[in-house]
Amino acid sequence: MAISKKNKNRISVDGKEYLWWIFDEYDQTEFDGIQIKAVCADQTHFIKYGLQQKDEDRRLVIALKNYAKLIHLSSPPKFENDQGIITKSGINRMIKWCKQDGHLVQYARDRNNFNLNDEEKQALAKEILKMIS
Template identity: 75%
Template structure:
């Protein structure tokens, strides 16, 4: 299913286009409150990041193939500016940070809720 580009921002990272937007949601997602979602235009993966997270408990979520695999990365840097606003440059930094491999996997699950961080699934 195609994603509407209406009211979405665009960012180009390593030759791939990402559509991203800010929304506010509670009790429906990994984060409560204001968050961003950046979806690759081929819809193979997307990133979610909650704004204004506590530094000691900050995380970022990557979902692959429409939630068939879900990865929580711990301790990402802060991508929003000092005023708590995320910009296109913050989105680009976020995506590049995820692709850099300079992070720690908090946990990862597949669509059957199998823990992908155990030795049996690596």
């Protein structure tokens, strides 16, 4: 399904174009409140990040199309500024951070398998990171 470009921002990171937007939602997503969603233009994957997360529980979500595979990465840096505002440079940093190796996987799901062990979580993270790079 196509994504409307209306009210969306564009950014190109490492040769891939993303559409990103800010929205406020509760009880329907991984984060409650104000969040960012960046969708790759080819719609193979997306990244979600909640603004104003507590430092000790900050996380970021990467998912493949239709949530077929999903990982929650622990301890990303704060991408918004001290006033809680995220800018295009913050989005750029967020996307580049996702493509790095060595993330701690807090939660992972591979299709309908919700009970992955730590080794399987890390393998899935490597697979997803390879696909998005």
